[in-house]
Amino acid sequence: VDNKTVGIGNKVTVQEKGRKTQEVFEIVGSTEADPLENKVSNESPFGQALMG
Numbered sequence: 001v002d003n004k005t006v007g008i009g010n011k012v013t014v015q016e017k018g019r020k021t022q023e024v025f026e027i028v029g030s031t032e033a034d035p036l037e038n039k040v041s042n043e044s045p046f047g048q049a050l051m052g
Contacts, residue, residue, distance in 0.1 A: 006051045008042050014050075027051065 006012055008027050015022045025038045027050060033041035040047040 012050050025050065 028039045030041040
């Protein structure tokens with residue numbers, strides 16, 4: 001997988017515009033999603049946006 005492709009199993013670092021802090025999210029299947037663990041479903045709007 002090249003560094004421009006995001007899919008299930010990948011971790012994505014997100015930095016909100018204008019902020020210095022970053023958060024890491026892992027793209028997972030819908031049954032594994034856990035917002036407290038920053039695991040985002042590939043079917044969620046946020047997960048789909050991260051995957052492009």
